[in-house]
Amino acid sequence: MERENYSAEYFERALARAYGCEMLLVENFHIEAVSQKGENFCSVIYRVALDFRRSPGGALESGKYILKDLLPAAAALxxxxxxxxxxxxxxxxxxxxxxxxxxxxxxxSANCLLAEISAGKELYIMEDLGALGYxxxxxxxxxxxxxxxxxxxxxxxxxxxxxxxxxxxxxxxxxxxxxxxxxxxxxxxxxxxxxxxxxxxxxxxxxxxxxxxxxxxxxxxxxxxxxxxxxxxxxxxxxxxxxxxxxxxxxxxxxxxxxxxxxxxxxxxxxxxxxxxxxxxxxxxxxxxxxxxxxxxxxxxxxxxxxxxxxxxxxxxxxxxxxxxxxxxxxxxxxxxxxxxxxxxxxxxxxxxxxxxxxxxxxxxxxxxxxxxxxxxxxxxxxxxxxxxxxxxxxxxxxxx
Missing domain, CATH: 3.90.1200 (Aminoglycoside 3'-phosphotransferase; Chain: A, domain 2)
Incomplete structure (x- = not known):
């Protein structure tokens, strides 16, 4: 999955699974890659901020997450x-x-909301410890x-x-x-x-x-x-x-x-x-x-x-x-x-x-x-x-x- 596929729609599906809310809706989605210069040798790390409703008309909630995407060579190990x-x-x-x-x-550790593994692919969505003061x-x-x-x-x-x-x-x-x-x-x-x-x-x-x-x-x-x-x-x-x-x-x-x-x-x-x-x-x-x-x-x-x-x-x-x-x-x-x-x-x-x-x-x-x-x-x-x-x-x- 390429970088551009980590969209609001992707997180809508991921959070719906994580929270058990089929009708979950994501609003105000923002994603950015964290600097990779020698900090993360085996993965690409993204910081995500979004608002969501667990159902249409539900209360607006805010979430800050980290998405960790293992590089294929690392996932293969x-x-x-x-x-x-x-x-x-x-x-x-x-x-x-x-x-x-x-x-x-x-x-x-950070709480992990979702872990996915497929051929040559391994990714995790977890709470953003930075938002908790770490x-x-x-x-x-x-x-x-x-x-x-x-x-x-x-x-x-x-x-x-x-x-x-x-x-x-x-x-x-x-x-x-x-x-x-x-x-x-x-x-x-x-x-x-x-x-x-x-x-x-x-x-x-x-x-x-x-x-x-x-x-x-x-x-x-x-x-x-x-x-x-x-x-x-x-x-x-x-x-x-x-x-x-x-x-x-x-x-x-x-x-x-x-x-x-x-x-x-x-x-x-x-x-x-x-x-x-x-x-x-x-x-x-x-x-x-x-x-x-x-x-x-x-x-x-x-x-x-x-x-x-x-x-x-x-x-x-x-x-x-x-x-x-x-x-x-x-x-x-x-x-x-x-x-x-x-x-x-x-x-x-x-x-x-x-x-x-x-x-x-x-x-x-x-x-x-x-x-x-x-x-x-x-x-x-x-x-x-x-x-x-x-x-x-x-x-x-x-x-x-």
Whole structure:
């Protein structure tokens, strides 16, 4: 469906289905594409404002919505987002809503009105969080300590509610496909993002860190692929939850007035270790000084909120221990390696590097090489990767078994 087909008539049909009002009429319709420069790599996002009546002569109501239209290349990869929006998120939200008021603010996501999937097509209509007071972080600056704690509190609620849901309705969790990396790094997108991304980084630091560069190259592809498969395998984890899979600061909306956050973009959710989400957030989104000095403080804040969520939501199994979480952080450190080398450069790309950067870029070898030259020109990227590689080497992560 092309851009011009998202008309008032389209929304009339969509909202009629969503609200169960066959005679719904849309008036004063406005739609605009949200800027795509490096902000949404796999989808086109539209902001919609309209007035509607649920029936002729009914009261005039106003609505503000977001329409998320996955690009065909992204839709073809497959996604858990429809099941998340239609089944798991409503169930997880209901679990949190039943908790006592002591749990505080508890909104996990935008409410989804409509999810549609067809061949090569995947789209969602949901409430506009911007109209509710939420905004985006500055992805090039990174999170400060207060913001980071608010974000990990939301991840803790998300993970905790999913663990309670697993006790109540395990069949819902079982609907989720495993990680895209569970079967290796075989598709063209994974090869470009992960393997070629790691090779490029190894070459970029070959002069400064020659021994580390050699170790990085030696793992590709076989040892690297095996390590990645092991990390995302829930059977190897002592602590599992539904994880977001992509919790960088562009996928977290923030209400700066009320100091609260909520999550967006649930394409990559799966059952796995919460440490995966934590490393993804840490290495894509924290200011560099927090990475160096405050990880333990942020991790403690996450764990306190995870326990609070589990207790308030009636979790029946034995509560996880901080030792379990620390063990998972150690087991999943390889995911931190992947995140800082392959994801960080993209997540904080400059305005210049963001131009014409999308999912199509990854499968064009020449275009991606030029793009990586731009991405690695960032001082934050080089500083963060270099310091992290030195730490990872001291921890033995870069050795080939």
């Amino acid at each position: 497959g996604s858990n987002e429809k099941d998340m929006f239609e089944l798991l998120l409503p169930a997880m939200q209901a679990i949190l809503e039943e908790a006592p008021k002591e749990i505080g603010e508890r909104k996990l 905004g985006s972080f500055d992805r090039r600056q990174g999170l400060n300590l207060e913001e980071a704690k608010i974000c990990v509190r939301k991840l803790a609620q998300f993970h905790g509610a999913s663990k309670v849901l697993f006790e109540k309705k395990p069949e819902l969790i079982q609907r989720l496909s495993p990680s895209h990396y569970a079967n290796g790094l075989n598709d063209r997108f994974a090869q470009a993002l992960v393997l070629e991304g790691t090779e490029y980084a190894a070459e970029a630091f070959a002069e400064e860190l020659p021994e580390i560069s050699k170790k990085m190259k030696a793992q590709i592809p076989d040892a690297y692929t095996k390590r990645m498969r092991d990390v995302v395998d829930p059977n190897k984890s002592s602590l599992n939850a539904v994880i977001h899979g992509d919790p960088w600061l562009n996928n977290i909306m923030f209400d700066s007035v009320n100091k609260k956050a909520t999550l967006v973009d649930f394409q990559n959710c799966y059952w796995g270790s919460p440490a995966i989400d934590l490393y993804f957030l840490f290495y894509t989104s924290l200011k560099h000084e927090l990475l160096l000095n405050s990880q333990d403080e942020i991790l403690n804040h996450y764990f306190d909120n995870l326990l609070e969520t589990l207790r308030h939501c009636g979790y029946k199994d034995t509560l996880p221990t901080f030792g379990q979480l620390k063990d998972e952080m150690k087991r999943c450190l390889f995911y931190g390696y992947y995140t800082v080398v392959c994801e960080l450069p993209i997540c904080c790309s400059s305005p210049e590097a963001s131009v014409d950067f999308g999912v199509h870029t990854f499968v064009n070898t020449d275009a991606m090489l030029k793009k990586r030259h731009q991405l690695f020109a960032s001082e934050r990227v080089r500083q963060t990767i270099k310091s992290t590689l030195l730490m990872l080497d001291s921890e033995g992560i870069l050795e080939t078994p």
